[in-house]
Amino acid sequence: MEQIDLKSYTYQQMEKLTAEMGLPRFRAGQIFGWLHEKRVSDFDEMTNLPAALRSQLAEKFYINAIRVKKRLVSSIDGTVKYLYELRDGNCVESVLMHYHHGNTLCISSQVGCRMGCRFCASTIGGRVRDLTASEMLDEVYMAQADSGERVDGVVMMGIGEPLDNFDNVMAFLEILSDPRGLNLGLRHVSLSTCGLVDRIYALAERRLQLTLSVSLHAPNDAIRSRSMPVNARYNVDTLLRACRDYFAATGRRISFEYALIAGENDAPEHAAELAARLRGMGAHVNLIPVNPVAETGYRRGDRAAIERFQNELRLRGVNATIRRELGADISAACGQLRRQDADASTSGRVPVTEGGRQL
Ligand code: SAH
DSSP states (O other): OOOEEGGGOOHHHHHHHHHHTTOOTHHHHHHHHHHHTSOOSSGGGOTTSOHHHHHHHHHHEEOOOOEEEEEEEOTTTOOEEEEEEOTTSOEEEEEEEEETTEEEEEOOSEEEOSSOOTTOGGGTTOEEEEOOHHHHHHHHHHHHHHHOOOOOEEEEOSSSOGGGGHHHHHHHHHHHTOTTTTOOOGGGEEEEESOOHHHHHHHHHHTOOSEEEEEOOOSSHHHHHHHOGGGGTSOHHHHHHHHHHHHHHHOOOOEEEEEEOTTTTOSHHHHHHHHHHHTTSOOEEEEEEOOOOTTTOOOOOOHHHHHHHHHHHHHTTOEEEEOOOOOGGGTOSTTHHHHHHHHHHHHTOOOOOSSSEEO
16 A cells, blocks of 8 residues: 655644544644654654554655755855755755845755746756655755754745645645744745746635745747747736736735846846836836856846846836845756756766865
């Protein structure tokens, strides 16, 4: 019989399970606490459960664990990049960043991605599978255990499209923010999407306190369609309407990501067009100098072009910041380490990383 992943159970599901097993209600709290507060890796560590119950659980369930396969530490800013190996041998990445307001962990939500954005390294091999809630939780738990530091905020901007793995991501968020577990408030969580409109509406219904980030990357359909296949399904108008509706329903302002690609979407007229489309949304635009990925051929513009773009937006009343780059020496941009590792495994080479220390 295939074992079941107990660490992916929300508190409610745990209560249902213990009820079905005929156990007193407090057992749900005990088991949940062992998994998500004390974060044990073996049922035998659950010392306040009767031995018979522990072995009963161990027969039917497993406790997910992931392993740090590689850890790179930036010598510039201390950013830590983890390559994690999952139970089935697949790998994903997380990045631990230090800001003055605390530590933020960028996590992956899928092994690979099927959205096909042309500038993105994570999508090159397509999607292998979704991550379970427990695997996403373990990205956070493991980063804390390994670094000895508290993760204060989580951004879902690593490998994968979180809204393409909707149910597991919702369970992950519920467990992550549960006061009986890590208790990380959703105000400290950002979820980034390439723009799956039907799922944005589904998310709005949940009324979560998280920040929704939308990867726009273009002011119009002509440009967006060139780099983002999802635009054929949900065009810019449809996406922005969903964003306005999301804001109206939740009261949470949306943050837009805009990767500046030289000669593609970074001209002043693009900024003007973008500002016109975002008017009245209270939106924030996060400008990202595009990370060159060998396979894509995209280049970033110079600093002056990036600042000019920001100024054009600000002049038109749109709040815009330029993302500070962290971990530049350890290829911290998403998807790159997993790809290097896969290349190395198939060719027998040792992965090469420039600069950063490999521990
Ligand atoms: N699938 C989600 C989240 C993962 S990517 C999404 O699309 O939003 C996190 C952010 O990094 C997205 O805005 C994505 O478009 C951006 N990104 C991907 N590759 C990039 C690159 N080479 N340079 C700059 N930003 C990139």
